[in-house]
Amino acid sequence: xxxxxxxxxxxxxxxxxxxxxxxxxxxxxxxxxxxxxxxxxxxxxxxxxxxxxxxxxxxxxxxxxxxxxxxxxxxxxxxxxxxxxxxxxxxxxxxxxxxxxxxxxxxxxxxxxxxxxxxxxxxxxxxxxxxxxxxxxxxxxxxxxxxxxxxxxxxxxxxxxxxxxxxxxxxxxxxxxxxxxxxxxxxxxxxxxxxxxxxxxxxxxxxxxxxxxxxxxxxxxxxxxxxxxxxxxxxxxxxxxxxxxxxxxxxxxxxxxxxx
Numbered sequence: 188x189x190x191x192x193x194x195x196x197x198x199x200x201x202x203x204x205x206x207x208x209x210x211x212x213x214x215x216x217x218x219x220x221x222x223x224x225x226x227x228x229x230x231x232x233x234x235x236x237x238x239x240x241x242x243x244x245x246x247x248x249x250x251x252x253x254x255x256x257x258x259x260x261x262x263x264x265x266x267x268x269x270x271x272x273x274x275x276x277x278x279x280x281x282x283x284x285x286x287x288x289x290x291x292x293x294x295x296x297x298x299x300x301x302x303x304x305x306x307x308x309x310x311x312x313x314x315x316x317x318x319x320x321x322x323x324x325x326x327x328x329x330x331x332x333x334x335x336x337x338x339x340x341x342x343x344x345x346x347x348x349x350x351x352x353x354x355x356x357x358x359x360x361x362x363x364x365x366x367x368x369x370x371x372x373x374x375x376x377x378x379x380x381x382x383x384x385x386x387x388x389x390x391x392x393x394x395x396x397x398x399x400x401x402x403x404x405x406x407x408x409x410x411x412x413x414x415x416x417x418x419x420x421x422x423x424x425x426x427x428x429x430x431x432x433x434x435x436x437x438x439x440x441x442x443x444x445x446x447x
Contacts, residue, residue: 196246196248196249197246199249199257200240200246200249200346201236201237201240202261203249203260203261203264203346203347204236204239204240204243204264204341204346205232205233205236206261206264206265206268207264207265207267207268207337207340207341207346208232208235208236208239208268208337209228209229209232209236209268210264210265210266210267210268210269210272211268211269211271211272211337212228212231212232212235212272213228213268213269213272214269214272214273214275214276215272215275215276215333216275216276216278216279216321216324216329216333216435217321217324217325217329217330217333218231218330218333219272219276235334235337239337239338239341242338243341249346249347250347260346260347263347263349264346264347264349266349266351267340267344267349267446270356270442270445270446271336271337271340271439271442271443273442274359274435274438274439274441274442274443275333275435275438275439277363277438278431278434278435278438279317279320279321279431280367281367281370281371281374281430281431281434282313282316282317282320282374282427282431283309283310283313283317284313284367284368284371285312285313285316285370285371285372285374285375286309286310286311286312286313286314286315286316286317286375287310287312287313288371288372288375288379289310289312289313289375289378289379289413289417290310290311290312290313292375292378292379292382292409292413293312293378293382293409293410293412293413293414294406294409294410294413295310295311295312295410295413296310298310298311300314312417315417316374316424316427319421319424320424320427320428320431323424323425323428324428324431324432327428327432329432329435332436336439340443343443343447344443344446344447349446350446350447351445351446352445352446355444355445356442356445359438359441359442359445362441363434363438363441366434366437370430370431370434373430374423374427374430377416377420377423378413378416378417378420381412381413381416382409382412382413385405385408385409385412386405389401389404389405389408
């Protein structure tokens with residue numbers, strides 16, 4: 188039976204758990220969307236914290252002497268939660284990167300939409316891919332994986348046990364940048380290849396029939412062909428979701444290892 192009685196030491200320990208969980212949910216994908224009311228985020232953070240507090244096991248006393256010492260412990264837990272949530276959320280930027288390349292190739296780069304989940308300008312193709320991939324990740328249980336990964340961090344990184352290795356953290360970020368470009372180009376490769384062939388065809392037609400205005404024809408043709416390729420490659424969404432999910436697991440593991 189789980190005992191939820193509190194004394195002062197346990198309350199301080201629970202508050203540290205609550206801070207890490209709240210910081211994680213603040214940046215974690217899906218859970219941090221602006222469409223989710225803040226009251227629900229706080230309630231979810233508190234509910235998860237209560238469950239984790241009951242199953243963590245031993246609650247050691249926090250070694251501090253003054254209020255400032257406890258404040259440092261709280262800030263360390265907030266930083267730990269933010270880094271873990273950030274490691275998962277940055278993987279979604281790969282889709283926006285691929286979408287901007289697709290829009291640049293198809294002539295839709297001048298069109299920007301406001302993403303209601305982030306309240307930032309995003310490309311048309313990026314929003315289409317982002318919503319499709321988020322749906323696929325939800326169907327495959329991404330939210331359950333995120334909560335399970337957060338729970339396991341309390342075993343690997345106990346409260347007040349985070350030791351940040353900046354060199355390994357920088358190495359993890361550089362590794363992500365390499366994967367960021369590779370995965371982004373893999374996503375947009377079908378559209379990029381078709382647009383390259385289309386540009387070659389338009390160049391040949393411009394030499395064969397110089398009286399035709401290839402600029403106006405090419406703009407309309409690129410938009411039409413680009414939308415057709417997007418429609419024909421919609422079956423790639425499961426594979427793209429696997430890329431993003433695998434990268435998310437890799438980054439979360441890498442960031443956690445920098446704090447052990």
